[in-house]
Amino acid sequence: MVCRNCGSDNPNTNFFCHSCKRILQPALPESAQERMESDPAMRFLLPVGRSGLAIAAGYAGLFAVTLILAPVALILGILALRDLRRHPDKIGKGRATFGLVMGLLGSVFLALLIIYG
Numbered sequence: 032m033v034c035r036n037c038g039s040d041n042p043n044t045n046f047f048c049h050s051c052k053r054i055l056q057p058a059l060p061e062s063a064q065e066r067m068e069s070d071p072a073m074r075f076l077l078p079v080g081r082s083g084l085a086i087a088a089g090y091a092g093l094f095a096v097t098l099i100l101a102p103v104a105l106i107l108g109i110l111a112l113r114d115l116r117r118h119p120d121k122i123g124k125g126r127a128t129f130g131l132v133m134g135l136l137g138s139v140f141l142a143l144l145i146i147y148g
């Protein structure tokens with residue numbers, strides 16, 4: 032699979048590009064890609080052109096309800112927002128913010144459990 036970020040060739044089993052460490056995404060026909068990028072709902076479900084950290088933060092945010100992953104979601108959310116600020120071309124701010132907020136709430140709850148539980 033050819034990396035869409037740096038153009039280097041990777042084995043199809045690679046999840047991250049060996050060269051630039053971005054998440055590899057299967058190439059899509061141009062029209063399908065455009066359709067997806069114009070649809071906000073599809074954009075949320077199918078991460079195209081997103082910051083990999085924002086994706087990770089979003090998923091960690093979802094799993095922050097299990098509390099153990101809340102600090103991970105918080106950290107990923109912060110890293111993702113920093114990454115997005117440095118790369119304004121990337122999208123995924125909603126996801127990153129979601130991860131950060133869920134992570135923050137989960138972390139506070141986890142801390143309370145540890146202190147008072």
Ligand SMILES: [Zn+2]
Pocket residue numbers: 034035036037038039048049050051052053
């Ligand atoms: Zn690459």
